[in-house]
Amino acid sequence: xxxxxxxxxxxxxxxxxxxxxxxxxxxxxxxxxxxxxxxxxxxxxxxxxxxxxxxxxxxxxxxxxxxxxxxxxxxxxxxxxxxxxxxxxxxxxxxxxxxxxxxxxxxxxxxxxxxxxxxxxxxxxxxxxxxxxxxxxxxxxxxxxxxxxxxxxxxxxxxxxxxxxxxxxxxxxxxxxxxxxxxxxxxxxxxxxxxxxxxxxxxxxxxxxxxxxxxxxxxxxxxxxxxxxxxxxxxxxxxxxxxxxxxxxxxxxxxxxxxxxxxxxxxxxxxxxxxxxxxxxxxxxxxxxxxxxxxxxxxxxxxxxxxxxxxxxxxxxxxxxxxxxxxxxxxxxxxxxxxxxxxxxxxxxxxxxxxxxxxxxxxxxxxxxxxxxxxxxxxxxxxxxxxxxxxxxxxxxxxxxxxxxxxxxxxxxxxxxxxxxxxxxxxxxxxx
Ligand code: NAP
Ligand code: HSE
Numbered sequence: 255x256x257x258x259x260x261x262x263x264x265x266x267x268x269x270x271x272x273x274x275x276x277x278x279x280x281x282x283x284x285x286x287x288x289x290x291x292x293x294x295x296x297x298x299x300x301x302x303x304x305x306x307x308x309x310x311x312x313x314x315x316x317x318x319x320x321x322x323x324x325x326x327x328x329x330x331x332x333x334x335x336x337x338x339x340x341x342x343x344x345x346x347x348x349x350x351x352x353x354x355x356x357x358x359x360x361x362x363x364x365x366x367x368x369x370x371x372x373x374x375x376x377x378x379x380x381x382x383x384x385x386x387x388x389x390x391x392x393x394x395x396x397x398x399x400x401x402x403x404x405x406x407x408x409x410x411x412x413x414x415x416x417x418x419x420x421x422x423x424x425x426x427x428x429x430x431x432x433x434x435x436x437x438x439x440x441x442x443x444x445x446x447x448x449x450x451x452x453x454x455x456x457x458x459x460x461x462x463x464x465x466x467x468x469x470x471x472x473x474x475x476x477x478x479x480x481x482x483x484x485x486x487x488x489x490x491x492x493x494x495x496x497x498x499x500x501x502x503x504x505x506x507x508x509x510x511x512x513x514x515x516x517x518x519x520x521x522x523x524x525x526x527x528x529x530x531x532x533x534x535x536x537x538x539x540x541x542x543x544x545x546x547x548x549x550x551x552x553x554x555x556x557x558x559x560x561x562x563x564x565x566x567x568x569x570x571x572x573x574x575x576x577x578x579x580x581x582x583x584x585x586x587x588x589x590x591x592x593x594x595x596x597x598x599x600x601x602x603x604x605x606x607x608x609x610x611x612x613x614x615x616x617x618x619x620x621x622x623x624x625x626x627x628x629x630x631x632x633x634x635x636x637x638x639x640x641x642x643x644x645x646x647x648x649x650x651x652x653x654x655x656x657x658x659x660x661x662x663x664x665x666x667x668x669x670x671x672x673x674x675x676x677x678x679x680x681x682x683x684x685x686x
Pocket of ligand 1: 270335338339561
């Protein structure tokens, strides 16, 4: 008789229902690949009255204890989201000797360490492939397929909502407010879009990716975060003039001199960069390793079936461990203590857009101010505005420390000829 591995599913929303569908759709292959049958025994939900026709024959409950205390259930799959009670449920499951699979970036980014410790102590598995990049395999490739490398850089488009919005602004010249409304109507952005547009969703994923890539614990408060709310159609148009596109990137760099630098912010990305052509709701993660060179992982970063693809793969991995009588092949990989590079010491090129008086000597004053702050300019564009006697200046700098550019901006704002500091964005250009 074939062994049956029983699963408790916490949550049956977008991803939970996708997991049920994938397990059903690919049942035969999955059974053969695992060497045992996978069966969802019980599903935890909040509202027992909601119609869920796809749950035929599966026991439904609104009490977590029904799953936790069921000795037949060996794997708990957490898909309710948010920090609480998801964190407590996962911890209790691990302490009860059940392996845990999750897609929850909030918990992994903020409480990953205690979950890893509980898994190890109780000799069970803890897997979280779907917490970054939805259906894109990236956690397992970093932990396994690329583990022969020293990873020096990881850079990703890890938020589909903002990538959709920036793509629409680029393709149609629309305003931020208009594309946000459209993204909400299409169901990409939530009614409260803050976690996406302010960069927090991407920051959680940046913390998870950097912790794994650089083998050191990167906490959420180590990530400097800037969202896309200040991007205007004018910035998008100037980016095009500079042969760039604007993308919200999660960036992690590891340097023996300056430490680990992890941030999320919009950047002007040269059109030649592999990430520049990742459009719409798609995600991609670009990795640089000292043996593999450059590698990029691309696909759907969200959605019911794509995310379920990653969750079910984790379930299969855990089930294979059970069939083989093993656990935790790849344990927590944060075994080094590395210093975190303070934001002031991070180095980037910058794009600065200023509204200035349109009169003789103004460009000279601005160039002198940059020079005295120690900022070297790469290019300057000046366009006449339809505001009388004013011009807009866009300067692009050579790489410079964040503290220096901040000093230059303060000094520029004090010049009587500078009327408005319109935007300051990073430019990503160092591929090599
Ligand atoms: P969702 O559609 O909102 O579904 C959440 C499910 O959890 C619902 O079935 C809900 O029950 C249940 N639930 C919520 N709080 C609960 C509680 N306190 N007790 C019991 N049940 C509770 O969420 P989702 O989009 O599937 O996301 C699930 C997880 O996957 C999140 O961590 C999310 O970040 C992650 N993720 C999602 C995507 C995506 O494309 N959606 C992509 C990558 C990762 P009711 O049905 O009764 O309301
Ligand atoms: N809100 C996320 C996005 C999906 O827009 O990509 C879940 O991680």
